Amino acid sequence: MIRFDKVVKRFGDLTVLRELDFHVRPGERVTLIGPSGSGKTTILRLLMTLERVTSGTIDVDGQCLSHTKRGDRLVPADERHLRRIRKKIGMVFQQFNxxxxxxxxxxxxxxxxxxxxxxxxQAEEKAHELLEMVGLADKALEHPSRLSGGQQQRVAIARALAMEPEVLLLDEVTSALDPELVSGVQDLLRDIAHRGDLTLLCVTHEMRFAKDISHRVLMFDQGRIVEDGPPEQIFSEPTHQRTREFLQAVLDA
Structure with missing residues (x-):
């Protein structure tokens, strides 16, 4: 469903992704972990076309996201192509937006x-179904300012699902919440993750959450994948020293 092929992303002199190769299969749930600044959120921003690759290509559902073919060569995709591919993808951000x-x-x-x-x-009928699912059936006519942070994030999740995406991206979706609100949102996302065949790509510092929802966990450091494996192996017997250091720091915090 998602394939990165030798993707490089630079911001000026700073290289954030270094010839990144990785894939996510249809219906697979993959979580990206690693220190801040390692390139995890940049991957999600590239998939949402909020950023453009410096070099390399990204495929979504077998179609090139960042480029289109013109004769025998690849050229940067125009906005019409980006919009068409982007309809397959939903994203829930750190801030509710x-x-x-x-x-x-x-x-x-x-x-x-x-x-x-x-x-x-039809859209309103679907919205009411989603609000029921996220536990906010009675809040349809409220404005965001009258909702708690946890309720706003639930609305953001419902909004992403309303587009019926094939891929759902989650970017530190509980980081802006008060601690007592985190578990409710995580429980909702666990339910969503374990139903249907939605492909999920998640960035989080919540290791227990990552372990619960993931088929695979990828450890990032300095724009590269240093370890890739099932959560049982990554969290119990990591093979790479950098993974061990990171998990020790996060779990001891």
Whole structure:
């Protein structure tokens, strides 16, 4: 479903990703761990086309995301192509990024109506189903300012799912929450992860959460994957010294 082929990403003189190769199979749940600045969130931003690759290619569902073919050569993709591929992908950010001037219902329905052409009545019916699923059935007409942080993040999750993505990206989705709100959002995401065939790519510093939801865990350091394996192996018997150092620091914190 996702394939990075020798992807390099630079910001000026800073190289964030160094000829990165990795893949995520359809329906697979993969979590990226590692120190801040190791390139994890950059991967999600590239998939959302919020950043462009410096070199290399990214495929989503067998189609090149960053480039299109023109004759025998690859050229940077235009905005129309990016929008078409991006419809397959949903993302939940650290910050909730809800529209403050819209109520919860419109926050969830606006993108399906405007981007996918879903009739508003159908979009609202789906939104109410999602609000029921995330435990906010009674908040449809509230504005974000009247919701707690945990409730806003639940709305953000419902908004991402309303687009019926094939791939869901999670970027430190509990890092902005008060500690007592974290477990509720994580429980919701566990339920979502274990139902259906949604492909999931997650960045988190919550190691227990990573262990619970993942088929595979990738340890990143300085723009490279230093270890890749099932969570039981990564968290119990990591083979790379850098992984052991990182986990010791995080788990002892």
């Amino acid at each position: 809800l529209f403050p001037n819209m109520n919860v219902l419109r926050n969830i329905t606006e993108a399906p109506v405007r981007s996918l052409g879903v009739p508003r009545e």
